[in-house]
Amino acid sequence: MVNFDMDGEALVKVGQFIPKAETGHDFVINEEAIVWTWTYAEIPCATCSESCGPGFRQTPLDGQPICCFNCSLCPEWEISNKMNMKHCMKCPEDEYPNKEKNQCVPKVVTFLDVSEPLGMAPICVALSCSLMTSLVLCVFVKFQDTPMVKANNRALSYTLLISLTFCFLCSLLFIGHSTAITCLLRQTIFVIVFTVAMSSILAKTTTVVLAFRLTTLGSRGRMWVQSRVSSSVVIICSGIQVILCGVWLGISPPYPDRDAYSEPGQIIIGCNEGSVIAFYSVLGYMGFLALGSFTLAFLARNLPDTFNEAKFITFSMLVFCSVWVSFLPTYQSTKGKAMVTVEIFSILASSAGLLSCIFIPKCYMILLRPDRNTHEGIKNKVISSGRNHSGSLPHHSYQRHNQF
Incomplete structure (x- = not known):
């Protein structure tokens, strides 16, 4: 018109x-x-709101016509790629919104890779520590007939050193792309070899306590310090852990998992532990053995120093328990590669603590103080130690050395 x-x-x-x-x-x-009147210099707007661009959605205004709205930024994990969209769209699981929230971009698949520094450092530490443990084992085998090695139960020392070597090496299973096999092996091997180590330490402390408190020459108590008893402790304690792991694997075993939500822009490849109750049960049993070893070693700390490694075991258990007590809350509060790194660090730190506190002092005596690693040197130290503490020689102290 x-x-x-x-x-x-x-x-x-x-x-x-x-x-x-x-x-x-x-x-x-x-x-x-078209001829406009003098009132309109340009085409009038058919709506009372400006158009919403990509990355925004239309939010209706209460009490206003449908053509009146506000432009709201799309929520997290959603985008809008057209003008005046009323609803935003969610990105697929393997994609995430860009900063403008107008398109989805692929997520980066990430895991603790061997090629990155965070993965290379634990490998170097694990290999170095396992090599050092093997050298200590060679020293003990070479000097197996010396009093220092005999006094601390050679079989248990060998078992403990071998298990510590595998403890260092099992940390390598936590590095790299997770598969069904590695997820099944890494936790079970870790808890079993650590249980063997804890059982060996428990057997050593039990042997020390029984040898000095329950036995006298010619008594029936001597049978409790025989090698069969210490071997039985290791086998029984380790067998219980194997049964627990079997139940875990039978009920709800670990499996590979893709975590697409913990870290923005990343898909974290890792292992889901399956049954959380079973996972913390095997860890709790290992902690129970460590607590038992610490208690016995603490009770035996004041026995004669020459044959007694209870002080070294006490310090090693303090280190072990400190590492794993701090591990639990840290493990729960971290995500992604940091969670795996925390567990690897705990394995390496606790294993290194056991190796350093128990065996390094013995290697020092064997290699650098050979004069004190003889029957005559040990006998003189026993006499000196006994007179310093009680004014007289401890009864049967030197003879008990030969029982180990």
């Missing part, structure tokens, strides 16, 4: 809609035929 000065008006055709025409040609407007 066009208005004239003489209060006249006329209808003017400015366009048409052709339903049967092709898309894009069905609605035709002749803009030159």
